[in-house]
Amino acid sequence: MNLDITLAEPRGFCAGVDRAIEIVEKALAKFGAPIYVRHEIVHNTHVVNDLKQRGAIFIEDLADVPPGATLVFSAHGVSKAVQAEAAQRGFQVFDATCPLVTKVHVEVAKLAKEGFEFIMIGHKGHPEVEGTMGQLTEGIHLVEDVADVARVQPRQTERLAVVTQTTLSVDDAAEITAAVTARFPAIRAPKQQDICYATQNRQDAVKVLSPQVDVVVVVGSPTSSNSNRLRELAAIHGGRRVRAEPRVVRGQAARGPHRRGLCPRTAGARRGAASARVGCCGCAQNGRH
Numbered sequence: 044m045n046l047d048i049t050l051a052e053p054r055g056f057c058a059g060v061d062r063a064i065e066i067v068e069k070a071l072a073k074f075g076a077p078i079y080v081r082h083e084i085v086h087n088t089h090v091v092n093d094l095k096q097r098g099a100i101f102i103e104d105l106a107d108v109p110p111g112a113t114l115v116f117s118a119h120g121v122s123k124a125v126q127a128e129a130a131q132r133g134f135q136v137f138d139a140t141c142p143l144v145t146k147v148h149v150e151v152a153k154l155a156k157e158g159f160e161f162i163m164i165g166h167k168g169h170p171e172v173e174g175t176m177g178q179l180t181e182g183i184h185l186v187e188d189v190a191d192v193a194r195v196q197p198r199q200t201e202r203l204a205v206v207t208q209t210t211l212s213v214d215d216a217a218e219i220t221a222a223v224t225a226r227f228p229a230i231r232a233p234k235q236q237d238i239c240y241a242t243q244n245r246q247d248a249v250k251v252l253s254p255q256v257d258v259v260v261v262v263g264s265p266t267s268s269n270s271n272r273l274r275e276l277a278a279i280h281g282g283r284r285v286r287a288e289p290r291v292v293r294g295q296a297a298r299g300p301h302r303r304g305l306c307p308r309t310a311g312a313r314r315g316a317a318s319a320r321v322g323c324c325g326c327a328q329n330g331r332h
């Protein structure tokens with residue numbers, strides 16, 4: 044069966060993840076295995092498994108890292124408490140926090156010194172949200188949806204600012220931001236540039252591609268909120284959707300229709316990204332078989 048496969052554009056790793064993978068690779072090259080990495084460096088099974096094979100050990104709890112070890116913080120960033128614990132335990136730390144996330148951390152610290160409280164728009168439990176909220180010990184309130192906005196109770200409203208999880212797209216954040224602004228008209232507005240262009244651009248690509256194809260394949264991991272959001276958007280905007288690892292896609296391709304869109308979130312340069320290219324090319328090959 045002949046299939047037309049359309050590759051989404053843009054695709055591939057964002058600059059922040061590319062940089063984080065490179066930091067782990069450089070640490071492995073310079074100091075040798077094992078290198079401990081707090082949280083998965085990227086929500087991509089191929090990349091994580093590749094780094095594991097080369098000596099990276101992914102942990103969530105710093106208690107699992109032996110004294111004197113080398114530790115890398117992932118692109119999501121970490122709280123002040125995690126930074127302090129790493130220093131107290133004497134680890135050699137490399138911080139791979141995405142510069143865009145660091146910018147938000149710096150802004151939160153600066154405004155907090157001026158007496159601001161914060162409404163944070165994001166997903167509870169997401170590592171980036173934990174890291175940003177953990178820049179302060181109090182005065183930062185998470186809202187996940189419009190209902191949360193109605194419930195949130197800051198101590199004062201004269202000095203109130205909004206921060207946004209960078210990996211929400213402008214579209215995702217728009218409704219909640221509008222609700223926040225309606226309830227707190229004097230609130231300091233979120234900076235548009237705090238939202239990650241890489242997320243928005245990939246979502247825009249899926250919206251354009253989805254109506255043109257029968258099936259959209261998002262190459263990603265089930266733990267990636269970005270990949271899951273792409274899958275949702277593909278369903279909303281017209282493509283029947285599949286989100287899967289390449290081997291799962293193989294089965295779908297056997298029954299699949301003739302025209303499909305391939306929207307890899309994961310491809311790029313350097314060795315880690317080469318694993319991701321395997322995901323992309325593997326899907327394309329499965330689609331042809």
Ligand code: SF4
Pocket residue numbers: 057058059060118119141142143144209210239240241242
């Ligand atoms: S904020 Fe954007 S560029 Fe930075 S790591 Fe996250 S997705 Fe990548």
